[in-house]
Amino acid sequence: MAKGRLRRRLRRFDQSLADQPVHALTDTVQIPTEEVSPARRITVRVCYALGALFAAVLIVYLDRHGYRDVESTPDADNPLTFLDCVYYATVSLSTTGYGDITPVTPSARLINVLVITPLRIAFLIVLIGTTVETLTTQSRQVYQIQRWRNKVRNHIIIVGYGTKGRTAAAAMVGDEVAPADIVVVDEDPAALERAKSAGLVTVRGSATDSEILRLASAQHAKAIIVAANRDDAAVLITLTARELAPKAKIIAAVREAENQHLLEQAGADSTVVTSETSGRLLGIAVQTPSVVEMMEDLLTPDAGFAIAEREVRPKEVGGSPKHNTDIVLGVVREGKLLRVDDEQVDALENGDRLLYIRNADDER
Template structure:
């Protein structure tokens, strides 16, 4: 991917950056131009005896300003000229570079347009070389946006999240949220390589179609065999296809929403509590942590934390299962924490 043309790289990958307002940029250029002009005036005034004027009455400060103006603008009427070797050397070594700098400032917009792509491409290459253990979110629709919001609420840095999507409007929303975006279909392994999926810690598949989710999961698993892949599927009958494709975890969106709707008929407060548990940055939240040496041998039901389950050898075991009556080192506890208290 490093052999991609500059325009192809910058067209697909967008890194958020803070740009000053147009007025600030214009003011900055005017200040630089005036500084260059004043520097030339000062140099010419100090060495004014080395210049010849057609009137042969010496150079005044106004004459120096006049010479600096016509010289920097490359007009060069020739009525004031350097005639001593010192003055000519100063013109070659100092005033000529300042003239070039002055012209660059004048045509700064054009130069900036020509160099922006190159600088952005270099920045993208630097970013890709350093990017490791990040999360790739494929699809920035409702599911993708909610997943990103949950991760950021759980103190995941936006710089550690990369969004892949084909929809320009979705990518613009992700860019506004401060996320790096990659435009293209995630079924293409080259697009996933641009997002450095091969170095990702986790990959979230939040596409709008189940068949697309299966193909994306297959492509991602082939490219990143060690990454944790979490995929969303609309229909439960397609869940096994995602698991066979290499997904570590699957979420059936239609059935999950249906269950919540059914529960809300009799006990709407339960739904509110579930929403609270699924919001990591407010109220109560479900979290995971390692068992401490002091807790080994004890029962998870006797801990200060409200434990829901124990993860042992990558398998989730309910807290009331006799298998986890005695905790072991290496176990992980799934418990309820208070986000407000921790904050």
């Protein structure tokens, strides 16, 4: 009954935040971008300026019969030279205009083009470059957010980017999940900055608020990892996420085993009891530390041995997983994990998935 009341509360949340214009979300949603050095930025700006100058010169040169040099005698058979066109475009784009002192000789005009104009461009870059860059950056962020919201599908959301969240993200990236397919939701600006520097999309806010999860596009997510620091927060986040994403796979971490059933009732598909798991490893390390070392190796997908899952190949159907070329630990059949020595999986079937040990170094 309490669960029903909480769900009704969640439904009363309007979508005002998710429905806001994209430019209002730039402080909440951050799309990672490639860092560009200042020298490269200036070089790009200069290239753009030269491109605009060349376009103007080409336009003037193609229509050179329509221009007249006041220092020359008007003559339809004596149009402007290419240098004249360059000079005209230069003084026009630099907003210099025409004054009482104008270069007349070709050498003076050449110096104006080669020396004065670069100085004008440098001056404009220094004077208005920062303002233009700020406006351009904001516009680019708005465009990236809009494009991301329209296209993001089947991504993975990590709620909480503490030690558990960072390790989960690193494991997925090591298992060849693209960083752009991972979205981090957290309230800590420092944690979000670390996630952004790792190339992950970030959303700032509390995941207990359904609007924040909507901004992370939870309704289109493939999986949601709940790595909150408190068990009560993990339960509420799981309930909120399940409300928005009924088909998503939700994996939640819980500190105490006595709260595990609450996460399962809230809608978690898998739960990990962090305190008991770490405690077991500590106990094993007393007598057999090498076992812990091997387990750490198996849980690291980008180096050494790693536990992986794959579909049964056609040529393996009917055979025993014990005689497989890979070291098979278990078989997933109809969503249920069976040990390799179980009689039910003595013969592999179509649709089975093998849980096996792979060598990440050899594959790389």
